[in-house]
Amino acid sequence: MTTTKGFKVTDAERKTRVGIAVKNFEELKKKTIDKFKLKFSPGQIDFQTPDGTLIENDEYFQTLPSQTLLIWVKKGDKAETDAEILYKTIREVNDEYLSAGEKVQEFFTEKMKNKVFKLAEVLKGIDGEKAKLTTKADHPEWFEGLDTGAKTKEEYMFRRAQDRIRTYFYKTKEELLKTKDLPQAQLQTLINELRNRLKLNKYHGYYFDRACFGDENMKSICDRSGQFTCHGRWDKDWCLYNPSHTINPYSSREARIIFQTWNMDHNKERSRSIIPAICTALRASDNVNTKTSKVCKDIDSDNSLSKDKNCINVRSIYNDLFTTGNLKIVHIVCHDKGAHFTLKAGPYLV
Incomplete structure (x- = not known):
């Protein structure tokens, strides 16, 4: 990376975001340690994207667009993905509704693999007509939470x-x-x-x-x-x-x-x-x-x-x-x- 690019960096809890401008992956690690006041060396932390992709080297890091959200974790640990957070949110917000039926009761006791499967069933009631919409201006809620310059x-x-x-x-x-x-x-x-x-x-x-x-x-x-x-x-x-x-x-x-x-x-x-x-x-x-x-x-x-x-x-x-x-x-x-x-x-x- 020959030029400086800005990234949004957060921890596994996603409570605080810090903007960090760097030229390479090693610099990102050092600045993250400094900004978050971590007691780790650069070799003791990893980074992942919100979908769980682990960033393992500078070559892949250089392909990430500016303003990408990166999550730092202690080496060997893994932060929750967006899908896992969504599952927990729906469970908390709609607990009374989701607990009404026998089938949904199983939703909370099975392994995550099956929870995701049943989550898709729960979400079938969402308005499918909006799938036809393309742009951010027409369907802004689809882009909610995304750090992206994509317009469609x-x-x-x-x-x-x-x-x-x-x-x-x-x-x-x-x-x-x-x-x-x-x-x-x-x-x-x-x-x-x-x-x-x-x-x-x-x-x-x-x-x-x-x-x-x-x-x-x-x-x-x-x-x-x-x-x-x-x-x-x-x-x-x-x-x-x-x-x-x-x-x-x-x-x-x-x-x-x-x-x-x-x-x-x-x-x-x-x-x-x-x-x-x-x-x-x-x-x-x-x-x-x-x-x-x-x-x-x-x-x-x-x-x-x-x-x-x-x-x-x-x-x-x-x-x-x-x-x-x-x-x-x-x-x-x-x-x-x-x-x-x-x-x-x-x-x-x-």
């Missing part, structure tokens, strides 16, 4: 999709750079090529942008109205619930917040399968013949490249990490965090 819902949702894809890139990069014995030249070429492709595709922000519905090249996951339908667990072809899980984050502030609990899930897992397969390919490429090993950019579209041996297939890696060829949008209930043992990534070596 579509612009805001576009950025949220970019944030999720950027997170996958930076986590992948960090894990690969931490892995020992990888050929550095090929690794750096691979990282640069992945970044260049992401920039070309605008970090797939169109995934959440309903204005892109029907676009063959940059198609949104939601429909024209902004409604998302759960794609189902990683080993299923569709959501097995009847009716299927659906949500339209364009309809209300509450729905926008709850949408944060929906996941972009890798069928072939990023950390358990894709990363190890990339490492295997890089090592094999280097071990066979260091002088001739290559990173192939588009082997599917270039017949000449397909004749090369020991060539890393960037297209396959990119598709598995960042595209809907391997990503599903899933309701939290359908997000299985166990090992996806039947789906294996790679081999990425031609």
Whole structure:
């Protein structure tokens, strides 16, 4: 970051916000410690965004827009997300109403995963007609609580999709750079090529942008109205619930917040399968013949490249990490965090 940018910083309680202008992530940590009079070193605090995204390095920090709200926490701790706060607020404000029925009684005793599911049911009565509204001027309550310069819902949702894809890139990069014995030249070429492709595709922000519905090249996951339908667990072809899980984050502030609990899930897992397969390919490429090993950019579209041996297939890696060829949008209930043992990534070596 070459220029100074301003951020709003708060603690896990969100009682006090402090404006802090910094040039990099390390400076943010030092100024936060000073402003909040903390008895921690910079290495003892973490930062997250209101949707729970952990900021792990300066490279990702530099992508955040000015005036983003950042929450500092003690390293290893985690602040409540907007969705969790919303659940608690609705419970406190509407306790008498929500406690009236047997089904809602369960709402307070089940685990958070099921609470979020039932919360969506409670919020079904919200006026869906407002989903058609687009601008901040037309639907100001939708933007309530947001620190954003976005003037339309579509612009805001576009950025949220970019944030999720950027997170996958930076986590992948960090894990690969931490892995020992990888050929550095090929690794750096691979990282640069992945970044260049992401920039070309605008970090797939169109995934959440309903204005892109029907676009063959940059198609949104939601429909024209902004409604998302759960794609189902990683080993299923569709959501097995009847009716299927659906949500339209364009309809209300509450729905926008709850949408944060929906996941972009890798069928072939990023950390358990894709990363190890990339490492295997890089090592094999280097071990066979260091002088001739290559990173192939588009082997599917270039017949000449397909004749090369020991060539890393960037297209396959990119598709598995960042595209809907391997990503599903899933309701939290359908997000299985166990090992996806039947789906294996790679081999990425031609």
